[in-house]
Amino acid sequence: MIQFRHVLLHAQKLIIHSLRTGSGVAFIFLTILIGLSLANLSITPVELGFTTAEEFSESASKAIGFALATASLRMGVEDENLPPDTDILSRMESGDLIDLGMWARYLILDNPMLLSITVLLLGVVLPLILPLGSFTAISSDVQHRTVRYLLPRTSRLSLLVGRWLGTLFLSWVLILLLLFSVVVYLSIMLPPEATESMVPWAGRCLFSLCCLATPYVSLGVLCSAVFRVPMVALLAAVGATVGTPLLSLSLQEAWDPLGNLLYLLPWGYSHELLSPDGDKVFTAVAYSLGHSLLFMTLAAWRFRRADL
Amino acid sequence: MSNSSEVTTGEAIRISGLSHHFGDKQALKDIDWVLPQKGIVGLVGPNGAGKTTLFSLIAGFLTLQKGTISVLGESSPVASALMSRVGVMPQDAIFARDISIFDQLLFLLKLDGYQGEVAEQRVREVMQRVGLETELFRGAAVLSHGMGKRLGVAQAILAKPEIVLLDEPTAGLDPANARQIRHLMRELAESSLVIVSSHNLLELQDLIDSVGVIVGGELISSGTVEEVTRRARRFEIHLDAKVEVELVVELKQLSHINEVEFSDQQLTVSLNADQENGLNGALSQLYRFLVEKGLPPHEVREGASLEQAYLKLTGEDQSS
Amino acid sequence: MAASDRPGGLTALSVLNGFFALAVGGTTIQRFMTSYDLMEVAEGEVRGRGWRRRYLNSLLDEGLTPMDLQILALIGLVATLLLLVSIWGLLKRSNLIGRWLGTLGGVALAAFYILNIDWLPETYLRGSGLSIARQIFYPLFLIFMLHVIFRRDFLQAQGKSG
Numbered sequence: 001m002i003q004f005r006h007v008l009l010h011a012q013k014l015i016i017h018s019l020r021t022g023s024g025v026a027f028i029f030l031t032i033l034i035g036l037s038l039a040n041l042s043i044t045p046v047e048l049g050f051t052t053a054e055e056f057s058e059s060a061s062k063a064i065g066f067a068l069a070t071a072s073l074r075m076g077v078e079d080e081n082l083p084p085d086t087d088i089l090s091r092m093e094s095g096d097l098i099d100l101g102m103w104a105r106y107l108i109l110d111n112p113m114l115l116s117i118t119v120l121l122l123g124v125v126l127p128l129i130l131p132l133g134s135f136t137a138i139s140s141d142v143q144h145r146t147v148r149y150l151l152p153r154t155s156r157l158s159l160l161v162g163r164w165l166g167t168l169f170l171s172w173v174l175i176l177l178l179l180f181s182v183v184v185y186l187s188i189m190l191p192p193e194a195t196e197s198m199v200p201w202a203g204r205c206l207f208s209l210c211c212l213a214t215p216y217v218s219l220g221v222l223c224s225a226v227f228r229v230p231m232v233a234l235l236a237a238v239g240a241t242v243g244t245p246l247l248s249l250s251l252q253e254a255w256d257p258l259g260n261l262l263y264l265l266p267w268g269y270s271h272e273l274l275s276p277d278g279d280k281v282f283t284a285v286a287y288s289l290g291h292s293l294l295f296m297t298l299a300a301w302r303f304r305r306a307d308l
Numbered sequence: 309m310s311n312s313s314e315v316t317t318g319e320a321i322r323i324s325g326l327s328h329h330f331g332d333k334q335a336l337k338d339i340d341w342v343l344p345q346k347g348i349v350g351l352v353g354p355n356g357a358g359k360t361t362l363f364s365l366i367a368g369f370l371t372l373q374k375g376t377i378s379v380l381g382e383s384s385p386v387a388s389a390l391m392s393r394v395g396v397m398p399q400d401a402i403f404a405r406d407i408s409i410f411d412q413l414l415f416l417l418k419l420d421g422y423q424g425e426v427a428e429q430r431v432r433e434v435m436q437r438v439g440l441e442t443e444l445f446r447g448a449a450v451l452s453h454g455m456g457k458r459l460g461v462a463q464a465i466l467a468k469p470e471i472v473l474l475d476e477p478t479a480g481l482d483p484a485n486a487r488q489i490r491h492l493m494r495e496l497a498e499s500s501l502v503i504v505s506s507h508n509l510l511e512l513q514d515l516i517d518s519v520g521v522i523v524g525g526e527l528i529s530s531g532t533v534e535e536v537t538r539r540a541r542r543f544e545i546h547l548d549a550k551v552e553v554e555l556v557v558e559l560k561q562l563s564h565i566n567e568v569e570f571s572d573q574q575l576t577v578s579l580n581a582d583q584e585n586g587l588n589g590a591l592s593q594l595y596r597f598l599v600e601k602g603l604p605p606h607e608v609r610e611g612a613s614l615e616q617a618y619l620k621l622t623g624e625d626q627s628s
Numbered sequence: 629m630a631a632s633d634r635p636g637g638l639t640a641l642s643v644l645n646g647f648f649a650l651a652v653g654g655t656t657i658q659r660f661m662t663s664y665d666l667m668e669v670a671e672g673e674v675r676g677r678g679w680r681r682r683y684l685n686s687l688l689d690e691g692l693t694p695m696d697l698q699i700l701a702l703i704g705l706v707a708t709l710l711l712l713v714s715i716w717g718l719l720k721r722s723n724l725i726g727r728w729l730g731t732l733g734g735v736a737l738a739a740f741y742i743l744n745i746d747w748l749p750e751t752y753l754r755g756s757g758l759s760i761a762r763q764i765f766y767p768l769f770l771i772f773m774l775h776v777i778f779r780r781d782f783l784q785a786q787g788k789s790g
Binding site for chain 3: 405406407408445446447448449450
């Protein structure tokens with residue numbers, strides 16, 4: 001029982017409300033501030049001239065390759081063909097990990113590396129910031145019973161979907177602003193010919209980050225629909241986001257298949273959103289949408305039955 | 309979902325076999341109640357009796373556990389066909405503090421289907437009716453308790469609903485504002501059903517057409533005020549002389565007298581209005597008796613009869 | 629009655645104004661001090677350790693003058709004062725002191741950062757171009773919030789007091 005007009009009204013209201021509340025302003029400001037700080041982190045070494053571009057790209061390539069290998073192979077996977085003390089950087093150069101090396105070079109050499117590094121960093125940090133924008137989506141109104149003014153006028157599902165859409169739109173706009181700022185700055189800083197290759201890659205990065213944001217925003221809305229106290233909803237969302245990879249990696253030590261717990265959240269596949277392999281990108285996007293759908297279905301199931 | 313064909317003419321809400329519990333606590337027990345399409349219905353009961361639970365179930369805030377509630381012919385109180393046809397003033401809900409009252413009411417009206425200038429005009433009109441037109445562009449956080457109550461009433465009647473549920477609408481209001489709200493309820497009742505819960509039984513008595521008394525989650529009495537209070541019709545009679553015990557003994561022997569209480573120069577008499585001549589006959593007999601005894605009433609006040617009926621029904625009557 | 633019906637976003641903006649006033653105030657002091665150091669170096673008065681003198685000489689070589697730094701410091705000072713005063717205006721929802729002085733503070737802040745990028749040599753900025761871009765975000769955000777999101781709050785508060 002979704003009323004499309006109501007969904008849009010709820011989404012619009014959420015965005016306006018977010019801009020007027022202290023927590024909303026803090027979310028917007030922090031997202032941009034942290035995002036630009038991360039961009040600064042990756043751009044500053046080049047700007048300072050501490051290293052040449054070649055040296056930087058080589059070390060960045062190694063770092064990214066290491067991160068990708070950690071994300072996709074998760075260190076614990078033993079390769080019997082290699083000596084036991086071979087580190088992952090060396091293993092990247094070996095035959096079975098050549099794809100990862102190629103992938104790292106695809107991000108660094110084939111595309112504007114500063115943007116790639118910035119987006120990879122954002123991919124790690126954004127999941128931790130996004131709950132700030134979604135934790136009050138439902139719980140605040142439930143806590144203050146403001147929702148009781150709405151329920152005689154609108155369906156619970158319209159309210160939930162509207163709030164989710166508003167939060168998602170706000171998050172996407174912030175990501176767009178962030179990337180736009182970085183691209184404009186890099187365009188000023190880099191030679192004009194570099195700008196041409198940057199725009200399509202920026203579009204691809206924007207798409208990837210928006211895909212990545214969707215399940216995390218949905219998780220935030222799910223927590224907001226489940227917990228009546230906003231701060232508990234925030235803690236739950238951040239706790240799940242941080243706890244899942246930590247739990248997964250530590251349990252993997254005990255029993256390897258437990259490492260798959262990482263797939264409870266997009267941590268397990270989010271890096272593949274920037275993969276050179278189109279099939280992998282498609283799969284990662286599908287997983288992202290699947291996760292979002294799952295979280296929102298759970299939220300709807302819980303919210304429809306909740307005593308408000 | 310809609311089964312409008314089953315609507316019985318003249319009834320707005322039909323509650324059948326309604327029970328609800330919170331954990332181990334039984335909040336409502338097997339309630340059956342039919343409410344008319346127009347008029348004001350009072351819902352009274354002690355604290356924790358289940359009034360707000362019943363309100364919340366009718367409004368769809370709580371999910372039904374057992375029993376059915378048919379509202380305006382719809383089998384579920386959360387049916388989409390009911391959106392905006394039921395207005396609710398919850399007891400403890402608060403408005404958002406970061407958005408002006410005008411914008412919040414405008415948003416609610418947009419959900420109700422109003423748009424543009426018409427919606428803005430309606431918000432101003434309703435705020436004027438509850439006496440809050442000067443607070444329109446302020447935040448809800450600055451409103452006093454009484455103003456908040458009036459704002460709650462305003463949002464409930466925004467879209468001219470067919471059923472209005474008001475939980476303690478006049479609690480905390482000064483007499484002038486309470487009167488304004490009562491007047492508003494009377495106006496609404498001409499075309500809608502207004503269900504109002506209140507602990508102010510004196511106020512309700514003058515206001516409502518019918519009443520339901522809920523105690524311990526059970527609806528122990530319902531009907532028109534006349535029906536519910538019939539056997540407890542009470543009068544306060546002030547005399548010019550001190551009331552003697554002998555007078556009370558004689559008074560109690562009259563056929564229409566149920567109970568007599570006295571103190572100094574005041575008699576409180578409970579009349580039996582079921583007799584053939586009804587209330588008028590009972591009152592005539594009482595007056596005649598007092599005049600014959602040389603004690604013409606100085607002042608006679610009919611009052612507290614709903615309160616007395618309530619106290620008797622709830623077992624809280626400590627008098628007599 | 630509750631204390632205030634001020635939206636939480638305005639309170640947050642006033643806190644951020646304070647934060648940026650302190651940040652730009654600190655930079656302003658630094659600019660003033662550097663300008664006096666530059667004057668001393670330009671006048672041939674040798675002071676401080678060698679590396680500092682060499683650094684200041686390199687700035688002079690790159691065309692930076694003490695006057696540039698003093699103008700920047702002056703703009704920074706104006707921005708600091710405007711932002712500080714506007715905190716009170718934001719909390720009181722004063723249209724003049726909150727909205728308009730806040731706007732002027734935002735403009736001064738943006739001008740301060742933009743002129744820093746434009747006038748100061750890269751060795752002085754030490755590769756912090758994007759961090760300056762990051763700081764430009766705040767004045768733009770402030771002006772947007774004051775004139776789009778909270779515009780009506782200021783006008784209504786003004787109507788009430790007037």
